[in-house]
Amino acid sequence: MMEFPAKNYDLAATLASGQAFRWRLIGHAWEGVIGKHWVRLRQEQDRIIAQTAGPAGNWDWLPHYLQLSIDLNQIFATFPPDEPMRRSMQSCAGLRLLRQEPWECLASFICSSTKQITQIQQIVALLCRRFGRPAAVPDGHEPVYSFPGFRTLAEVTERDLRECKLGFRAPYLLNSAKKLRDGEINLSALPRLSLEEARARLMQLPGVGLKIADCVLLFGFGFQQAFPVDVWVMRALRDLYFAKRPVKLPRLREFSQTHFGPHSGYAQQYLFHYMRTKGRKRGSLNIDTGQK
DNA sequence: GGCCAGGCGCGTA
DNA sequence: TACGCGCATGGC
Numbered sequence: 001m002m003e004f005p006a007k008n009y010d011l012a013a014t015l016a017s018g019q020a021f022r023w024r025l026i027g028h029a030w031e032g033v034i035g036k037h038w039v040r041l042r043q044e045q046d047r048i049i050a051q052t053a054g055p056a057g058n059w060d061w062l063p064h065y066l067q068l069s070i071d072l073n074q075i076f077a078t079f080p081p082d083e084p085m086r087r088s089m090q091s092c093a094g095l096r097l098l099r100q101e102p103w104e105c106l107a108s109f110i111c112s113s114t115k116q117i118t119q120i121q122q123i124v125a126l127l128c129r130r131f132g133r134p135a136a137v138p139d140g141h142e143p144v145y146s147f148p149g150f151r152t153l154a155e156v157t158e159r160d161l162r163e164c165k166l167g168f169r170a171p172y173l174l175n176s177a178k179k180l181r182d183g184e185i186n187l188s189a190l191p192r193l194s195l196e197e198a199r200a201r202l203m204q205l206p207g208v209g210l211k212i213a214d215c216v217l218l219f220g221f222g223f224q225q226a227f228p229v230d231v232w233v234m235r236a237l238r239d240l241y242f243a244k245r246p247v248k249l250p251r252l253r254e255f256s257q258t259h260f261g262p263h264s265g266y267a268q269q270y271l272f273h274y275m276r277t278k279g280r281k282r283g284s285l286n287i288d289t290g291q292k
Numbered sequence: 293g294g295c296c297a298g299g300c301g302c303g304t305a
Numbered sequence: 306t307a308c309g310c311g312c313a314t315g316g317c
Contacts, residue, residue, distance in 0.1 A: 115297060
Protein backbone atom coordinates (compact mmCIF):
# COMPACT_ATOMS: atom_id res chain seq x y z
CA MET A 1 0.00 0.00 0.00
CA MET A 2 1.31 3.40 -0.94
CA GLU A 3 -0.03 6.93 -1.14
CA PHE A 4 0.83 9.54 -3.74
CA PRO A 5 -0.13 13.21 -3.67
CA ALA A 6 -2.22 13.96 -6.76
CA LYS A 7 -3.51 17.49 -6.99
CA ASN A 8 -5.76 18.40 -9.88
CA TYR A 9 -5.96 14.78 -11.00
CA ASP A 10 -9.11 13.08 -12.30
CA LEU A 11 -8.22 9.41 -12.06
CA ALA A 12 -11.52 8.15 -13.45
CA ALA A 13 -11.49 10.41 -16.50
CA THR A 14 -7.87 9.53 -17.14
CA LEU A 15 -8.19 5.76 -16.92
CA ALA A 16 -11.47 5.63 -18.83
CA SER A 17 -10.61 8.05 -21.61
CA GLY A 18 -9.65 5.58 -24.31
CA GLN A 19 -5.88 5.84 -23.91
CA ALA A 20 -5.39 2.54 -22.08
CA PHE A 21 -7.62 -0.50 -22.22
CA ARG A 22 -6.89 -2.55 -19.13
CA TRP A 23 -8.69 -0.63 -16.37
CA ARG A 24 -11.88 -1.73 -14.69
CA LEU A 25 -13.87 0.11 -12.07
CA ILE A 26 -14.62 -2.28 -9.19
CA GLY A 27 -16.65 -0.49 -6.58
CA HIS A 28 -14.76 2.74 -5.98
CA ALA A 29 -11.37 1.45 -7.09
CA TRP A 30 -9.71 0.98 -10.45
CA GLU A 31 -7.95 -2.31 -11.10
CA GLY A 32 -5.45 -2.86 -13.87
CA VAL A 33 -2.00 -4.07 -14.78
CA ILE A 34 1.05 -1.87 -15.28
CA GLY A 35 3.98 -3.86 -16.62
CA LYS A 36 4.16 -6.95 -14.41
CA HIS A 37 2.22 -5.39 -11.52
CA TRP A 38 -1.44 -5.89 -10.86
CA VAL A 39 -2.54 -2.71 -9.09
CA ARG A 40 -5.65 -1.28 -7.44
CA LEU A 41 -6.00 2.50 -7.41
CA ARG A 42 -8.33 4.66 -5.39
CA GLN A 43 -8.56 8.42 -5.40
CA GLU A 44 -9.35 10.40 -2.27
CA GLN A 45 -9.35 14.13 -2.75
CA ASP A 46 -5.77 15.12 -3.50
CA ARG A 47 -4.13 11.73 -3.24
CA ILE A 48 -4.10 8.38 -4.95
CA ILE A 49 -3.81 5.22 -2.89
CA ALA A 50 -2.20 2.27 -4.61
CA GLN A 51 -2.17 -1.38 -3.67
CA THR A 52 -0.27 -4.27 -5.22
CA ALA A 53 -0.24 -7.94 -4.30
CA GLY A 54 3.40 -8.83 -4.87
CA PRO A 55 6.49 -6.74 -4.16
CA ALA A 56 6.10 -3.31 -5.70
CA GLY A 57 9.80 -2.49 -5.88
CA ASN A 58 10.56 1.18 -5.48
CA TRP A 59 7.16 2.25 -6.90
CA ASP A 60 8.77 4.55 -9.46
CA TRP A 61 6.80 2.85 -12.23
CA LEU A 62 3.48 4.13 -10.89
CA PRO A 63 3.96 7.92 -10.78
CA HIS A 64 5.66 7.60 -14.15
CA TYR A 65 2.70 5.76 -15.67
CA LEU A 66 0.20 8.17 -14.11
CA GLN A 67 2.37 11.21 -14.91
CA LEU A 68 1.80 12.50 -11.40
CA SER A 69 4.48 15.17 -11.51
CA ILE A 70 3.05 16.96 -14.54
CA ASP A 71 1.87 20.51 -13.85
CA LEU A 72 -1.46 20.64 -15.64
CA ASN A 73 -1.89 24.37 -15.17
CA GLN A 74 1.28 24.99 -17.07
CA ILE A 75 -0.11 22.94 -19.94
CA PHE A 76 -3.51 24.64 -19.82
CA ALA A 77 -1.73 27.98 -20.09
CA THR A 78 -0.50 27.00 -23.55
CA PHE A 79 -3.97 26.15 -24.91
CA PRO A 80 -5.69 28.62 -27.22
CA PRO A 81 -8.12 30.72 -25.15
CA ASP A 82 -11.15 29.84 -27.24
CA GLU A 83 -14.60 28.62 -26.32
CA PRO A 84 -14.22 24.98 -27.45
CA MET A 85 -11.10 24.52 -25.34
CA ARG A 86 -12.71 26.23 -22.38
CA ARG A 87 -15.70 23.90 -22.54
CA SER A 88 -13.51 20.83 -23.05
CA MET A 89 -11.31 21.67 -20.08
CA GLN A 90 -14.37 22.33 -17.94
CA SER A 91 -15.88 18.96 -18.86
CA CYS A 92 -12.93 16.98 -17.52
CA ALA A 93 -10.48 19.15 -15.58
CA GLY A 94 -7.81 16.86 -14.20
CA LEU A 95 -7.67 14.53 -17.18
CA ARG A 96 -4.06 13.47 -17.82
CA LEU A 97 -2.14 11.75 -20.54
CA LEU A 98 -0.68 8.48 -19.28
CA ARG A 99 2.80 7.23 -20.15
CA GLN A 100 2.29 3.65 -21.25
CA GLU A 101 4.74 0.95 -22.14
CA PRO A 102 5.30 1.57 -25.87
CA TRP A 103 4.80 -1.96 -27.17
CA GLU A 104 1.59 -2.49 -25.22
CA CYS A 105 0.34 0.85 -26.48
CA LEU A 106 1.31 0.08 -30.08
CA ALA A 107 -0.23 -3.39 -30.04
CA SER A 108 -3.42 -2.13 -28.41
CA PHE A 109 -3.90 0.56 -31.02
CA ILE A 110 -3.18 -1.84 -33.88
CA CYS A 111 -6.23 -3.67 -32.49
CA SER A 112 -8.24 -0.46 -32.29
CA SER A 113 -9.10 0.34 -35.89
CA THR A 114 -12.86 0.56 -36.45
CA LYS A 115 -13.50 -0.88 -33.02
CA GLN A 116 -15.39 0.66 -30.14
CA ILE A 117 -13.44 1.10 -26.93
CA THR A 118 -15.35 -1.67 -25.15
CA GLN A 119 -14.36 -4.09 -27.90
CA ILE A 120 -10.72 -3.04 -27.77
CA GLN A 121 -10.81 -3.78 -24.05
CA GLN A 122 -12.14 -7.24 -24.80
CA ILE A 123 -9.47 -7.97 -27.41
CA VAL A 124 -6.67 -6.81 -25.11
CA ALA A 125 -8.07 -8.90 -22.25
CA LEU A 126 -8.14 -11.98 -24.47
CA LEU A 127 -4.55 -11.41 -25.63
CA CYS A 128 -3.37 -11.09 -22.04
CA ARG A 129 -5.28 -14.09 -20.75
CA ARG A 130 -4.00 -16.28 -23.53
CA PHE A 131 -0.43 -15.10 -24.00
CA GLY A 132 0.50 -13.02 -20.94
CA ARG A 133 2.13 -14.08 -17.70
CA PRO A 134 0.17 -14.31 -14.46
CA ALA A 135 0.66 -11.38 -12.11
CA ALA A 136 0.47 -11.51 -8.32
CA VAL A 137 -3.07 -10.80 -7.13
CA PRO A 138 -4.72 -10.78 -3.68
CA ASP A 139 -5.93 -14.10 -2.28
CA GLY A 140 -9.16 -15.14 -3.93
CA HIS A 141 -8.87 -12.58 -6.74
CA GLU A 142 -9.42 -13.84 -10.26
CA PRO A 143 -6.17 -14.37 -12.18
CA VAL A 144 -4.70 -11.42 -14.06
CA TYR A 145 -2.02 -11.44 -16.76
CA SER A 146 0.61 -9.08 -18.06
CA PHE A 147 0.47 -7.83 -21.65
CA PRO A 148 2.42 -10.27 -23.86
CA GLY A 149 5.70 -8.99 -25.30
CA PHE A 150 6.37 -8.79 -29.02
CA ARG A 151 8.72 -11.77 -28.84
CA THR A 152 5.85 -13.86 -27.51
CA LEU A 153 3.33 -12.66 -30.05
CA ALA A 154 5.79 -13.07 -32.92
CA GLU A 155 5.64 -16.82 -32.27
CA VAL A 156 1.86 -17.25 -32.38
CA THR A 157 -0.27 -17.86 -35.45
CA GLU A 158 -2.74 -15.62 -37.22
CA ARG A 159 -5.40 -18.11 -36.24
CA ASP A 160 -4.46 -17.68 -32.54
CA LEU A 161 -4.98 -13.95 -32.90
CA ARG A 162 -8.25 -14.32 -34.76
CA GLU A 163 -9.46 -16.38 -31.84
CA CYS A 164 -8.81 -13.29 -29.73
CA LYS A 165 -11.31 -11.43 -31.97
CA LEU A 166 -8.73 -9.45 -33.90
CA GLY A 167 -10.40 -10.15 -37.23
CA PHE A 168 -8.58 -8.55 -40.17
CA ARG A 169 -6.14 -6.90 -37.74
CA ALA A 170 -4.61 -10.27 -36.86
CA PRO A 171 -1.92 -10.26 -39.58
CA TYR A 172 -1.12 -6.62 -38.78
CA LEU A 173 -0.32 -7.39 -35.15
CA LEU A 174 1.50 -10.61 -35.96
CA ASN A 175 3.72 -9.06 -38.63
CA SER A 176 4.40 -5.96 -36.55
CA ALA A 177 5.53 -8.20 -33.69
CA LYS A 178 7.82 -10.07 -36.08
CA LYS A 179 9.34 -6.84 -37.37
CA LEU A 180 10.14 -5.75 -33.83
CA ARG A 181 11.53 -9.14 -32.94
CA ASP A 182 13.75 -9.05 -36.03
CA GLY A 183 15.03 -5.61 -35.13
CA GLU A 184 13.66 -3.91 -38.23
CA ILE A 185 12.20 -1.29 -35.92
CA ASN A 186 13.63 -0.46 -32.52
CA LEU A 187 11.10 1.23 -30.30
CA SER A 188 13.66 2.30 -27.73
CA ALA A 189 15.38 4.42 -30.37
CA LEU A 190 12.30 6.53 -31.07
CA PRO A 191 12.56 9.01 -28.16
CA ARG A 192 15.77 10.42 -29.61
CA LEU A 193 14.11 11.16 -32.95
CA SER A 194 12.04 14.10 -34.05
CA LEU A 195 8.28 13.66 -34.10
CA GLU A 196 8.30 13.33 -37.89
CA GLU A 197 11.10 10.77 -37.94
CA ALA A 198 9.61 8.70 -35.13
CA ARG A 199 6.23 8.76 -36.85
CA ALA A 200 7.74 7.61 -40.14
CA ARG A 201 9.39 4.67 -38.36
CA LEU A 202 6.16 3.55 -36.74
CA MET A 203 4.29 3.82 -40.03
CA GLN A 204 6.64 1.25 -41.52
CA LEU A 205 4.79 -1.31 -39.42
CA PRO A 206 1.79 -3.04 -41.01
CA GLY A 207 -1.53 -1.77 -39.68
CA VAL A 208 0.03 1.46 -38.44
CA GLY A 209 -1.07 4.58 -40.28
CA LEU A 210 -0.95 8.22 -39.27
CA LYS A 211 -3.64 7.99 -36.62
CA ILE A 212 -2.35 4.93 -34.79
CA ALA A 213 1.24 6.17 -35.02
CA ASP A 214 0.21 9.42 -33.35
CA CYS A 215 -1.62 7.57 -30.57
CA VAL A 216 1.54 5.62 -29.79
CA LEU A 217 3.74 8.70 -29.99
CA LEU A 218 1.44 10.56 -27.61
CA PHE A 219 0.40 7.87 -25.12
CA GLY A 220 3.52 5.73 -25.18
CA PHE A 221 6.33 8.19 -25.81
CA GLY A 222 4.97 11.53 -24.67
CA PHE A 223 5.46 13.44 -27.92
CA GLN A 224 3.39 16.44 -26.95
CA GLN A 225 2.54 17.51 -30.49
CA ALA A 226 1.31 14.16 -31.76
CA PHE A 227 -2.35 14.79 -32.58
CA PRO A 228 -4.31 11.66 -33.47
CA VAL A 229 -7.43 12.47 -35.48
CA ASP A 230 -10.11 9.81 -35.26
CA VAL A 231 -13.81 10.20 -35.98
CA TRP A 232 -14.45 11.90 -32.62
CA VAL A 233 -11.66 14.43 -32.94
CA MET A 234 -12.71 15.04 -36.54
CA ARG A 235 -16.21 15.80 -35.29
CA ALA A 236 -14.82 18.04 -32.57
CA LEU A 237 -12.78 20.08 -35.04
CA ARG A 238 -15.58 20.31 -37.61
CA ASP A 239 -18.33 21.11 -35.15
CA LEU A 240 -16.45 23.41 -32.81
CA TYR A 241 -14.00 25.20 -35.11
CA PHE A 242 -15.49 24.96 -38.62
CA ALA A 243 -19.20 25.43 -37.86
CA LYS A 244 -19.97 21.85 -38.97
CA ARG A 245 -18.84 22.55 -42.51
CA PRO A 246 -17.65 19.45 -44.42
CA VAL A 247 -13.93 20.17 -44.09
CA LYS A 248 -11.65 17.44 -45.37
CA LEU A 249 -9.27 15.50 -43.17
CA PRO A 250 -5.97 16.96 -44.47
CA ARG A 251 -7.25 20.48 -43.80
CA LEU A 252 -8.24 19.47 -40.25
CA ARG A 253 -4.79 17.98 -39.66
CA GLU A 254 -3.16 21.16 -40.87
CA PHE A 255 -5.35 23.19 -38.52
CA SER A 256 -4.53 20.88 -35.59
CA GLN A 257 -0.82 21.42 -36.12
CA THR A 258 -1.00 25.18 -35.99
CA HIS A 259 -3.84 26.03 -33.65
CA PHE A 260 -3.23 24.18 -30.39
CA GLY A 261 0.31 25.01 -29.39
CA PRO A 262 3.23 23.03 -27.95
CA HIS A 263 0.97 20.59 -26.02
CA SER A 264 -1.52 20.04 -28.82
CA GLY A 265 -1.71 16.32 -28.00
CA TYR A 266 -3.09 17.21 -24.60
CA ALA A 267 -5.63 19.54 -26.18
CA GLN A 268 -6.63 16.70 -28.49
CA GLN A 269 -7.38 14.42 -25.53
CA TYR A 270 -9.60 17.04 -23.94
CA LEU A 271 -11.52 17.53 -27.19
CA PHE A 272 -11.87 13.76 -27.58
CA HIS A 273 -13.18 13.30 -24.07
CA TYR A 274 -15.52 16.26 -24.37
CA MET A 275 -17.09 15.03 -27.60
CA ARG A 276 -17.60 11.54 -26.26
CA THR A 277 -19.21 12.60 -23.00
CA LYS A 278 -21.20 15.72 -23.75
CA GLY A 279 -24.91 15.17 -23.76
CA ARG A 280 -24.50 12.15 -21.54
CA LYS A 281 -25.32 12.22 -17.89
CA ARG A 282 -22.35 11.98 -15.58
CA GLY A 283 -22.02 8.45 -14.29
CA SER A 284 -23.81 6.87 -17.20
CA LEU A 285 -20.59 6.15 -19.02
CA ASN A 286 -20.97 2.46 -19.60
CA ILE A 287 -19.05 3.40 -22.74
CA ASP A 288 -15.63 3.00 -21.23
CA THR A 289 -15.49 2.37 -17.51
CA GLY A 290 -14.68 -1.28 -18.05
CA GLN A 291 -17.63 -2.17 -15.83
CA LYS A 292 -19.24 -5.52 -16.44
C1' DG B 293 -31.77 -4.48 -38.25
C1' DG B 294 -28.94 -0.97 -39.86
C1' DC B 295 -25.38 2.10 -38.66
C1' DC B 296 -21.11 2.79 -36.70
C1' DA B 297 -16.67 2.05 -34.24
C1' DG B 298 -9.81 6.05 -31.31
C1' DG B 299 -8.30 3.00 -39.66
C1' DC B 300 -5.45 0.89 -42.87
C1' DG B 301 -3.91 -0.88 -47.34
C1' DC B 302 -4.61 -1.27 -51.93
C1' DG B 303 -6.45 -0.48 -56.54
C1' DT B 304 -7.84 2.89 -59.73
C1' DA B 305 -7.94 7.49 -62.15
C1' DT C 306 -2.44 13.03 -55.02
C1' DA C 307 -7.04 11.76 -54.15
C1' DC C 308 -10.88 8.92 -53.74
C1' DG C 309 -13.39 4.43 -52.80
C1' DC C 310 -13.68 0.06 -51.14
C1' DG C 311 -13.12 -4.22 -48.33
C1' DC C 312 -11.95 -5.91 -44.15
C1' DA C 313 -14.23 -8.73 -38.90
C1' DT C 314 -16.90 -8.13 -35.15
C1' DG C 315 -20.20 -6.53 -32.00
C1' DG C 316 -22.52 -2.34 -29.37
C1' DC C 317 -26.36 0.36 -29.52
